[in-house]
Amino acid sequence: MSTSSETRPPEARTASAAPRGTRLTLRGATLGRPGAPAVAEVDLDVAAGEILTVVGPSGCGKSTLLRTFAGLLPTLDGAVEQDGRPVPGPGADRALVFQEDALLPWRTLRANVELPLAIQGVPRAQRGEQAEAWLERVGLADQARQLPHRVSGGQRQRAQLARALAGRPRAVLMDEPFGALDAQTRAGMQDLLVEVLHGTGATVVFVTHDVDEALFLGDRVALLGSGRLIAVRDVPRPRERSAHDDPARVALRRDILTSLGT
């Protein structure tokens, strides 16, 4: 049963395996590198399948938060848990998407997307098939055999998204993935992300310094600043472009900007 599901294209497979998000929790956690704590006393619970966006000024510890969830950084104090169990270290069920240049430059886009599949031991033929399917889904079918430096920054980020999702992670941790893109490309990428995430059921923690991006994508927004977690707010009507002028959304936006001190 599980082997036959592997051969199906990602669309069908992910839809059938629907609720496969994971719950991520920080309990009284102090985050940072040894000797240089960035954020202290964080209590944060990310529900399975939720999209949580994290905003804050640069240097406030947003990336530290993501790396802690990924298991790359141990907490200095307190605990980080996945579904109630301590996170032992990095693993395939929590994929990380970086701001830029995280694709391996000597691999073609397709080979980059195949990498997580190879690590999971998917047979070669299926690897290629699945990678092609993912690239097609993010609109890169024609660029599959290009090296990363041969395509545009937006295309590289799309390939990175495909690579992260190809490994079928239960959580996707995104570190300002669209931060280096121009406004136009950015809006397109946000729509693509919403579309591609649909049906994967994955939990998403999305770090950004753009409040509008945070409000568009997140079910909830976490505000990070001056070394602590300031607040976590529910977003009315997430992922609706038309909700931009919603009075509740406008008020929340004003609130967030005030508490971030801008």
Place this chain on the structure above:
Amino acid sequence: MSRYPRRTGRLALRAGSLAAALGLWQLLTTLEVNVWLRFSQFPTVTDVARAFADRLLGPDYWTDLTDSLTRIVTGFLLAAVLGVATGVLVARSRLAEDLLGPVLEVVRPIPAIAMVPVAILLFPSNEQGIVFITFTAAYFPVLVSTRHAVRALTPMWEEAVLTMGGGRWRILGSVVLPGALPGIFGGLSVGIGVSWICVISAEMISGQHGVGYRTWQDYTIVNYPGVFVGMVTIGLLGWLTSTAVELVGRRLTHWLPRTSYVPGARPRPARTLASTVEPTKAEEARDEHLV
């Protein structure tokens, strides 16, 4: 019209420069010029060419050639494998750095050729000693450049593979080795050059057969054209092997972004429309070929 003359033009220039150097040599030696520098005892180009032709027909030349090549290839390959291995180890493991670092740093400044006494003491045969010296010569450049290249890797690559569930060996095979390859080949290019210097010197001191041994023999029996045949042979072999290393390196690192910038080429003032448009076309075509 577009790319043909440019390419042959450059080839002709290179051939011409070589021919001019040989011509000057021939002129100075046949005229037996003695103006502070003394060319009267110096063999002429034709003397050397004749000696070369004789050697090519004799059996010793090819034995010497294969002996030297076997020594350098063995020593160099050993150095490449072990140099990369220790370089990666020292760069990735603090324990390895503490254990091996001090020893390597003390041995590194010793010129490989100064290892001849050590080689004579250690190895039962001259042959092994020469390979050892060739190995030592190439080992350190490879080690040092590997170490630097591994340390300079983008940490993001490793983090990405870790969050895909990749382990230590996956990171080594998919990130560290391919990512360090451009730097490693820098070390291999330097290494093959130093290896030649040392294999020739070692043969001169303790060899039986080999280009270095033959060259030194010719010198002791005052056969100057023979000495020059040896020198030319060394030059050609060195050029051949470093080109091979260079080509393999370029092939393996074909993914490196290359600009279409040509060193030293300036945009020339436009004379006619044709002369401005066509060179850029040729440039593009060549870039495409490289990548």
